Amino acid sequence: MANYEFDAIWFGGGAAGRFGAAFHKALGGKPLIVEKKCLGGECHINRCAFENFFADQASMAELLRLYSGKSWYPNLDLSSISMAKAVETYRKVGQKAFADTMKHQTEIQLNVEVAWGEGKIIDKNTVEVNGKIYKGKNLVIGAGSRPTMPDIPGIDLPGVMTYRDHPEIRKDPKKMVVIGGGKIGIGKAAMFAPFNIEVTVLEKYTCLPKWDRDVRNYIFRDFKRRGIKIYEGVDVKEIKGKGKVEAVVTEIEGKIMEFPCDTVMVSVGLTPNSEVAKPLGVKVGKENEIIIDKGCRTNVPGIYAVGDVAGSPYFMAVARKRGMVAAKNMMGKEAQWDDSLPIPDHIYVPPLEATMVGLTEAEAREKYGDVVLIQVPWGPRPKDPHPEEYYPGFENWSLPICGRTHTLNLLFYGQGRNGLMKAIVDPISRKYVGFHSVGDGAKDGFQYLSYLLKIGWTIDQMSELHEIFLNPEHFIQLSRLVAGQEELKGYAAQVYLEEDF
């Protein structure tokens, strides 16, 4: 049997490759990462970390506008609000700071070897980087994904962009059309609008189809009030313009409609970068993803695939944990992807964020029949709130969600935007089946709620926990209010009030 310099070559040092290689090293293996750009991959260049920063900037812009001249806040001159300036800071500071930190942590602190440069896979045990040959017993492909570009006339016009171009923007758009109403497209719409940019979202089917109806209603109602337009059932025919984007031409319910704009953000999904592996004979699926089993093994022995290159779901947790699974299997510790642990998800809707884990109410009703909802607020929200006025009917819609910052302001200044909280319980087993929130600061808790769903956590167990009061996720105390019921019925009024937007 051949002796190899490395136990595995991790091809791509993004979320999947970097975490997988570090775990591999910790297990006693000898990994090599091959990376052409920066460790940590797209996350901090133009994805998660960038969006986190930009969501903060958008929240700031939105809140400055909201607070200006209210209560003790001074009247602010908001003419200098600039999205392009916000992203310039990230380009100049954020991207470099993250890249340096990842490099330091990986190479110095964790002592994982990195071959810097564009890698070329020669065969399953051989990778070439800058003319140097590296040999590994195993090969782990973690080459990531790229934005999917639909085949629309005009897609190459200047002014058409994807998430990759967002940090590169030098001038604020005035009118923007977002093609695609998934969580990235909806997040972009919510984040661009506070910078005085007119935003319209065009979605082929339904926006945020995987999200609970109450959360969707909350977000879209808020969009309506902020002037962000949403169209569903849209067939985009063409992006029009002489030398640059001028309009998006669509067909909606049989009618041709044009949306004038200077910028188009295309957000219709991701395509795995599996091309690097095709010559090796690995099986590739319909979405261009490398097909793997639950142990992250491809059909070729000794070749693994991790992260986005192995297809959806596209999450950091999935990328990193696929890396761990592959590392364990290479080191003879049989490991499998755990489907029983639900994956939490979130969307930035500045100044708040939406988070979910487990089943939506519709899914829960289909599976369990009648379910109990632990929810605030309950019922419709006022259509036309006025700052700093008390509303008759307050009790029906406004129990404050006390988030990290601002949510009480959002309530008291009449925004009617102070959040939403919903836990879904199966009344027979008394187990939670889903959690949903729109708020500020609840996201962290959802990482642990995922595990509680997996182990079948009940309302009775929840009521015994110690809450930190005031808290952004009220699930403990809200559940405790009804946990004493022998036959679990939830709150007295379980009638659902329609509020679709």
Ligand SMILES: Cc1cc2nc3c(=O)[nH]c(=O)nc-3n(C[C@H](O)[C@H](O)[C@H](O)COP(=O)(O)OP(=O)(O)OC[C@H]3O[C@@H](n4cnc5c(N)ncnc54)[C@H](O)[C@@H]3O)c2cc1C
């Ligand atoms: C806009 C956006 C926002 C997102 N936000 C979130 C979020 O908030 N939370 C979340 O959980 N998920 C989020 N995701 C998903 C998450 O970013 C991905 O699932 C994750 O980055 C995938 O990691 P990866 O290692 O598979 O790929 P990547 O991070 O893309 O890493 C692939 C690496 O491979 C390298 N590479 C490729 N080819 C070669 C080669 N030939 N030679 C050398 N190196 C090579 C690349 O340079 C890159 O560093 C977001 C996705 C998008 C599009």
